[in-house]
Amino acid sequence: MSTFEDYLLNRGLSANTRTAYLYASKQFNEMFDEVNDANLDAYKTYLQDNYSAKTINMRINGMNAYLNYLGETDKRLRSVKIQQKPFLENVISKEEYEQFASYLESLDDRRWYFSVRLMTCTGARVSELLKLNVSDVETDHLDIVSKGNKLRRIYIPNQLREECLSWLHEEGISSGAVFRNQAGNRITCRGLSGRLKSLAKECGINPNVVYPHSFRHRFAKNFLEKSSDIAFLADLMGHESIETTRIYLRKTSAEQREAVDAIVDW
Template sequence: MEGPVLTRELLITYRLHLRTEEHAPGTIEKYLRDLRALSLWLEERRLTKELAAEWKAHLLSAGYMPVTINSMLAALNGLCRFLGLDWRIRYLKIQHRMFRDQSRELNRPEYDRLVEAARGSGKERLALLMEAICATGVRVSEVKYLSVEAAQRGRAEISLKGKIRVILLAGKLCRKLLKYAKKQKITSGAIFRTRSGKYLSRRQIWGEMKQLCKTAGVSPEKVYPHNLRHLFARTFYHACKDIARLADVLGHSSIETTRIYLLTTGDEQLRQLDRLGLIS
């Protein structure tokens, strides 16, 4: 079954569809960026399964990482579902990673230095925001649910893609959130806002965190909001050893996704192998 030409108008319509499906803003931008790349490659040709398969081969030959190619194919397959096309492009098979890249992992001392750097620079909102993400494991798109009412109740109700989950907020975090809200004269709704009252965007949070790198002495490769969520996941799991419970807290529909968050580093695996004592 032949598809349409990927015009600007079609992609705008698809963007609206993704919004109605309640996809996160970052996900929508990623999908549209990948589809624009596909549109340029197609050069006004109609989308067909054969051309889609050629695009996949093109990405491989161009040296894209397999995980990147699969994420781009996810954008393509999502569009195919939207268009009612009866075909999909198969993802590349990738062996599960056995350990994570330590050079990109944010550890606890580095996190502490980032928070202190923010406070030392007079960036009270940023310091508290990083603590709030790291103490709850919320996604950047879910920060808006950390409201005055949530801090008063000690729990936040997060709605994403038609699913609602409740996360508990530690007492100390609630007190800090309410103290900050009172200081900013925020009496209800989201606590983390811009001066004009809008929600903080993913890009703004990312940019403000990157500005702390030099002062905190932390590699920029490790400093982005989602790494705070990963640090929460590892710390939570080490405390309770319950991956199913952690998956619920993080809002994962699959424990396999949660498992990725808990990969050990290569150095940790080497130490574990040495402790086996199987070499005389």
């Protein structure tokens, strides 16, 4: 069966363009479990909140190629000429996170609890989280080598490390992947994303704010409430430019509304 990569190759696109388009489709599928108009609009909003216009349009072009590949020719994302919004959207709040984490901890299957906790306490991308092995938890960090052979270290806070090791011991998992499906293989990004959305609905949390990258956002927001060292945060998150990290200095739209209501009394 022809893959999206084959489709792009047959169109004669350059290697760099193919890589960018494949990344866009991968990013979308990690965040959403279905290709529909609502999710496409949400993805576009996410891009607008986090990337430059040039990057947004590259991702949009990639998604349009992906839609053509899927045969969804009636769906199309428009390119943009924008300034970034002065607020963040669709980021899980502290209260929602605490409610969700508490619910997940109460379940017999605590894979989902530790997946959410680790993303929120480390800032790991979902693809990085699912690379985690038992040996990484034991040594309290995961080393990621990115483009240009740049090393990034994802640190696991000590208390969470101890909790996770105890859980792994209870489950009889002594080596290999931390997060596994029922067949014993590593959970896929899409599998994790879809399951968390289902659990969000069970818990009474808005599923639109429950996707893997939202917990990475929560990590950054929580970090900046404790520390003003944005350069350190950029290193922890693996951002190539500190300008990417600055978005987390912005309030969410809900936080802006709360601040206005608290300030304006005239």
